[in-house]
Amino acid sequence: MAPLTVVRDLVKEYSGRRALDGITFSIDEGEVFGLIGPNGAGKTTTLRILSTIIRPTSGSAEICGKEIVRDAESVRRIISYLPEEAGAYPNLSGSEYLRFMASFYYSSKGEIARTFEEGVRISGLGDRLRDKTSAYSKGMRRRLLLARALMVRPKLAILDEPTSGLDVTHAFHLRKTIRTYSKEYGTTVLLSSHNMLEVEYLCDRVAFLNRGRIVEIGTPAELRSRAGASNLEEAFVKVIGIA
Amino acid sequence: MPNGLKLLIIKEVKDLLRDPKILIGMILFPALILPIMGGAISLSTQSSYQSASGSLSILIVDHDGGEMAAALEDFLRRSGANVTVMDGDPAEVAAGLGGGDVLVHIPANLTESMGAGIRGNLTFYINFRDYSFPEFIKSGRVNDLILSFERMLVNQTVSGAMPGSDPSVVLNPLDTGYVSMINGKPQQVDPSLLQNTIMMQSYMTPFVIMIVLILAMQVAATSIAVEKEAKTLETLLTIPVSRLSILFSKLVGSVTIALLATVATVFAFTYYMGAVTSSIVSSAPGIDLASLGIAPSFQGYLILGLSIFAALISALALALTLGTLSKDVRGAQSLIGVIIVPVFIPAIILMMTEISALPPAIQTALYLIPFTYPVLATKALFSGSFGVVLIGLVYMAAFTLLTLYVAAKVFSTDKIMTARLVLKRRQRSPPPE
Numbered sequence: 001m002a003p004l005t006v007v008r009d010l011v012k013e014y015s016g017r018r019a020l021d022g023i024t025f026s027i028d029e030g031e032v033f034g035l036i037g038p039n040g041a042g043k044t045t046t047l048r049i050l051s052t053i054i055r056p057t058s059g060s061a062e063i064c065g066k067e068i069v070r071d072a073e074s075v076r077r078i079i080s081y082l083p084e085e086a087g088a089y090p091n092l093s094g095s096e097y098l099r100f101m102a103s104f105y106y107s108s109k110g111e112i113a114r115t116f117e118e119g120v121r122i123s124g125l126g127d128r129l130r131d132k133t134s135a136y137s138k139g140m141r142r143r144l145l146l147a148r149a150l151m152v153r154p155k156l157a158i159l160d161e162p163t164s165g166l167d168v169t170h171a172f173h174l175r176k177t178i179r180t181y182s183k184e185y186g187t188t189v190l191l192s193s194h195n196m197l198e199v200e201y202l203c204d205r206v207a208f209l210n211r212g213r214i215v216e217i218g219t220p221a222e223l224r225s226r227a228g229a230s231n232l233e234e235a236f237v238k239v240i241g242i243a
Numbered sequence: 244m245p246n247g248l249k250l251l252i253i254k255e256v257k258d259l260l261r262d263p264k265i266l267i268g269m270i271l272f273p274a275l276i277l278p279i280m281g282g283a284i285s286l287s288t289q290s291s292y293q294s295a296s297g298s299l300s301i302l303i304v305d306h307d308g309g310e311m312a313a314a315l316e317d318f319l320r321r322s323g324a325n326v327t328v329m330d331g332d333p334a335e336v337a338a339g340l341g342g343g344d345v346l347v348h349i350p351a352n353l354t355e356s357m358g359a360g361i362r363g364n365l366t367f368y369i370n371f372r373d374y375s376f377p378e379f380i381k382s383g384r385v386n387d388l389i390l391s392f393e394r395m396l397v398n399q400t401v402s403g404a405m406p407g408s409d410p411s412v413v414l415n416p417l418d419t420g421y422v423s424m425i426n427g428k429p430q431q432v433d434p435s436l437l438q439n440t441i442m443m444q445s446y447m448t449p450f451v452i453m454i455v456l457i458l459a460m461q462v463a464a465t466s467i468a469v470e471k472e473a474k475t476l477e478t479l480l481t482i483p484v485s486r487l488s489i490l491f492s493k494l495v496g497s498v499t500i501a502l503l504a505t506v507a508t509v510f511a512f513t514y515y516m517g518a519v520t521s522s523i524v525s526s527a528p529g530i531d532l533a534s535l536g537i538a539p540s541f542q543g544y545l546i547l548g549l550s551i552f553a554a555l556i557s558a559l560a561l562a563l564t565l566g567t568l569s570k571d572v573r574g575a576q577s578l579i580g581v582i583i584v585p586v587f588i589p590a591i592i593l594m595m596t597e598i599s600a601l602p603p604a605i606q607t608a609l610y611l612i613p614f615t616y617p618v619l620a621t622k623a624l625f626s627g628s629f630g631v632v633l634i635g636l637v638y639m640a641a642f643t644l645l646t647l648y649v650a651a652k653v654f655s656t657d658k659i660m661t662a663r664l665v666l667k668r669r670q671r672s673p674p675p676e
Binding site for chain 1: 247250261262473474475480481484485656660661
């Protein structure tokens with residue numbers, strides 16, 4: 001079976017500085033794929049390119065056979081992106097926000113209502129969805145935004161640091177949701193994270209990214225084994241060479 | 244209308260109207276504060292007039308004791324004033340007066356001097372305590388009474404010297420009348436009255452246009468910067484809706500808010516002006532321009548409306564472009580602060596003069612500013628010369644298309660995420676990870 005996402009020799013330069021230096025990888029359908037790397041390694045740039053927000057300087061990427069630059073509008077119909085520091089419209093309630101977002105993906109009232117109910121279920125925010133999002137804590141807002149990203153059942157969910165800065169309760173809820181959703185609906189997930197425990201728990205395969213290049217790729221067990229490490233964090237440190 | 248665009252427009256208007264800064268600052272504040280101010284001014288002015296229009300008390304320190312002093316005292320009493328005659332130093336006596344009360348000092352030998360054909364001299368002492376409106380009104384009323392007394396003396400002198408003559412004819416032998424030629428037809432209208440009426444209307448419209456343009460620009464520039472600041476733009480750029488739809492929804496949302504703000508401001512300003520002028524100007528005779536045949540035509544209003552709309556869209560396109568290039572709300576607002584200058588300049592300059600009376604360089608500069616044309620359109624309402632305004636419509640359309648093209652280009656490239664246009668120095672954005 002052909003991979004769902006194929007990335008080939010992706011390069012991105014900002015004012016002459018190379019943020020991505022020819023990365024190549026693929027993600028199979030239903031897989032949870034993790035990008036790990038230090039700050040400035042190129043994780044967010046990769047995710048933004050695949051989300052069609054920015055264009056690569058060279059190289060190509062396809063999602064479900066659709067080229068991300070040429071077919072950007074088609075790609076946006078099958079992906080969902082959760083940025084690292086995403087916000088919700090502060091003057092809309094959580095319900096309004098979910099309904100508003102669902103309306104872009106479906107035209108029939110029934111489909112919109114079904115998607116909205118899915119979002120309500122995923123968020124687990126209950127009655128608090130009636131409140132304006134400006135009254136939400138960071139954890140609540142993140143749950144709402146993850147619900148927004150998953151409720152439309154994307155072919156590829158792109159999640160940038162999904163649990164960054166959250167307390168244990170909210171982080172646990174988000175990880176569990178991502179895991180469950182991927183298993184139940186076969187949603188393919190591409191995520192970036194600094195949390196090695198999270199990556200080991202969630203990801204089927206992981207790529208170590210450093211200075212714009214992929215330096216290692218494999219399952220968490222393969223990466224541990226190749227580096228002779230007892231856990232993913234130790235493997236990462238050994239491969240990157242910062243120990 | 245595509246579904247995505249409709250959704251974005253509804254969201255945009257809803258989001259803007261729920262923003263307390265916009266709802267209170269742009270709509271409720273002008274709608275409430277201006278009428279309250281007008282009402283307060285009207286109330287205080289009316290109470291000032293009432294407190295100052297009661298019976299007038301005048302103190303007289305009479306060092307003359309002659310016939311002229313007696314005539315003055317008698318005249319003032321017959322005019323309804325409470326006259327009290329006192330002795331002493333006028334300055335010392337005046338120091339004990341109430342606020343706005345007036346002391347008239349009649350110097351020694353007034354009767355003798357005036358009898359000898361020498362100009363007499365009266366001195367008013369006005370005791371100010373709080374420099375309020377009623378104090379100034381009271382002193383003015385005393386002055387008017389003394390002028391009436393003087394006129395009476397002059398009339399008596401003329402009648403004595405020229406028995407049987409009408410003193411008013413002797414003093415003002417010529418009467419003047421004005422005929423204003425309007426559209427080639429003679430009209431019995433004083434030019435100064437005509438000027439006042441037209442100027443009043445010419446001032447108001449550019450003022451309102453300025454307010455609308457500035458409000459709309461602030462809303463438009465902020466609406467994109469808010470998406471950046473609230474971190475909602477990244478998500479918006481990845482949902483299945485075209486980027487031009489996002490841009491257009493911002494445009495429509497800003498126009499809607501600007502129109503609501505304009506209605507609130509115009510309504511409030513009209514009430515404010517009405518309250519203020521009706522309380523201060525007792526009789527400001529206006530003239531009916533329609534009866535003179537120079538009332539603006541329907542076509543004139545149509546061109547003015549088109550001109551204002553084109554300027555509004557130009558301003559919004561410019562503001563949206565700046566908003567897309569700004570890092571955050573503060574950055575967008577500071578950029579708009581600079582752009583407001585060319586909005587103000589044409590309105591202020593053209594309120595005072597005609598564009599043809601300006602040096603060629605300034606004329607060219609004004610013609611290059613799209614916001615000049617609605618102001619010219621307000622002037623053309625009366626003259627009917629819409630040639631330049633029509634050319635301006637074409638120019639504004641071109642300006643808008645060019646600016647929107649720039650905004651669309653920024654929106655369709657990485658610049659929407661990386662641009663950081665700031666005042667003073669250019670900063671390059673730090674690239675993301």
